[in-house]
Amino acid sequence: MNAVQAPTRKSETRSKDQVDKPWQVIILDDPVNLMEYVARVIVKIFGYSREKAEEMMMAVHQRGKAVVWTGGREKAEMYVNQLHSAQLHATLEKSE
Numbered sequence: 001m002n003a004v005q006a007p008t009r010k011s012e013t014r015s016k017d018q019v020d021k022p023w024q025v026i027i028l029d030d031p032v033n034l035m036e037y038v039a040r041v042i043v044k045i046f047g048y049s050r051e052k053a054e055e056m057m058m059a060v061h062q063r064g065k066a067v068v069w070t071g072g073r074e075k076a077e078m079y080v081n082q083l084h085s086a087q088l089h090a091t092l093e094k095s096e
Contacts, residue, residue, distance in 0.1 A: 021094050023076035025069040027060050028089040035061055041086045042068060045079060070095060 027038070035057050042053035046069055059066035069079055076092045083090035 022070045023073045023092050024067045024095050025076050025079045026065050026091050027068050027083060029060050029064045030089045033088060041088060045082050
């Protein structure tokens with residue numbers, strides 16, 4: 001009698017460090033968008049207060065970039081897409 005064996009699943013092994021590290025959404029400075037517009041977009045997308053959005057906008061302006069959100073990859077990708085839709089330069093990277 002031939003026994004049918006259930007297929008084995010290959011599981012990806014990821015270190016706890018890889019799984020636990022959050023992702024950062026970073027807005028990059030650009031010469032096109034006005035600072036006021038950047039602050040408005042941050043308020044609209046992330047729901048931050050006007051004051052917090054202006055602080056982030058100034059960090060982008062003065063340092064060339066600023067982390068505006070940290071969390072899971074899926075949500076980070078969604079935020080980057082929304083920022084791109086608003087014509088802002090943005091990227092995501094793993095937290096260190």
